[in-house]
Amino acid sequence: MGASGLRALLERVRYEVLPAKSTEEKVLAHVPREVVVTVTASPVKGLEPTLDLAGRLAAQGYRVVPHVPARLLRDDTHLKDVVDRLRGVGVEDVFVPAGDADPPAGAYEGALPVLRRLGELGSPFTRVGITGYPESHPLIHDDVTVQAMWDKREHATYIVSNLCFDARVLGEWVGRVRRRDVALPVYVGVAGPVERAKLLSMATKIGVGESTRFLTKHASWFLRFAAPGGYSPERLLSRVEGVLTAPGAGVAGLHLFTFNQVAETERWRRAVLDRLGG
Template identity: 60%
Template structure:
């Protein structure tokens, strides 16, 4: 694996501990101030967001086979109506064809939604789109396009796709996307090396760093179950390490992970512009956690 090069003038050996800490804290504040929350479209999600999330925090709405794309679109429209910047997930395999894509684009733009996230999705193809790239190509041909289009990145190995292919996929999609959203990871060194590989490959899009919000294992399992039986099975299979690391005493903590990643984000070549926080619908707890961290920074 290639390691991202640190530009001359900001190498650790050339800066004192106090300067390093100040730079890291500035980067951490920037990430926390440019955070968006991922939520699942359940019956209580709207009320949870309204009760806890300020409207200057963007909200992304997932799409899953268990809930169907309609649940994603409806909640996105509702939250946009409350003044939030909303980013619906348009899982490619859940969209039937070009005609449905045209309808979705028109519907979301009418609601004032200007950003989408386009993963391939876990569902069996509902029609013409077998992957994210094919939908992105069609999306780029439509009038009144979305101004922000996110694609998925995988710092950890994808369950079914080789690491080199996931990096190549980002390169292939770069003409149709504005930024990359990283999937869950728990190791800042993995982020550093992965970002280095991206940038060396010529993938220059800004990155939103994916990380879990503050949630205990029992609540995470509950939320996984709410997605739907089939989807829950896939979720658990893909994120076995998530539960072990969240539950282990002295193991993963979001604050430590974020501080370590802030060191990476402080490098100008990293291009990490904010956080994509997987809340698992623990919205109030996540916002309290973010505000608490901000209050501790200079």
């Protein structure tokens, strides 16, 4: 793999974490302040743990990106309260997916109405991220997901691709997005150096109802991690580096899914950068 290409990607990373009890401690202990930290939201626990952790990390000097799923918002008043709370702690960047809450907490079924409403509120955030789906969404046709990015492009500033383990699929998806004239920069979603046993442990700690949903939705992930030779983020990136760093790809960096294995993820990143001379 090209050293300069991989180094550039690993120097522009975002770490996705779940708002568990030990998350703040792990981030403070292992994540440099120049790394952006994104905080997921749970359809079971609601937005409160996400907003709380985002505020605490922002107070510690991190650039924090809370997830604000549309289907967790009760109404316009709730959205405005969330905006005011986040702006009050200095958050300037939010990620707005549709979310998995079923049924939704209120009137918002998808991300686009929330994005439009944020515009009506004066575009309170400097940066707004939306979701991309390299691998097929279980409920939405591929062409629809790409069209959705087109529909949302005027209200967002970047795309975060959902987790993908297939270099060919990832590369083809980037090409399809650009051919549809979606020009927003992309952060490519990649799993960190996840240990399968710890991933399973993390999933079961989320809670009975949510862990069942997690395991059902992401069963293929466990198969990937358990495959002969295991999973290697560096191996995946080496296979797709040429596509991600090509002129016109518009890849802004990597979005690393840590599954709260924060120390392991940062240790791996630093080791690769040191080996590449970064």
